[in-house]
Amino acid sequence: MKCPICKSNVKPGDPEIPFCSARCRLLDLGNWASERYSIPAPITDPDELERVLSLQQKKLDEA
Template identity: 70%
Template sequence: MKCPICKKEVKLGDPEMPFCSERCRLIDLGMWSSEEYRIPGPVADPGAGQTEEADDE
């Protein structure tokens, strides 16, 4: 298996699996926290959560 960040070879028993090192693991975590990775889903309708009462105000 290859590290998803640097593409180095990683063995199944390595402690940082699936990453080759703590550095690559932290880079991946940073990419998730800065929203560089996204899980696709349906586009939300911005007005879908409003009720009629909210519209009258």
């Protein structure tokens, strides 16, 4: 099994499956968030990603 982000091998039973690491999982979430929220570039900075997601969460909470 290969990580969809960095294509490195993922061990069966890895807690982050299908990603190789929490970082790749975050990056995938960043890609998704970029598409979902029309952010011009994929987010590669975990802090920035967290900021964007918390803003979106706030909007959802207010809706």
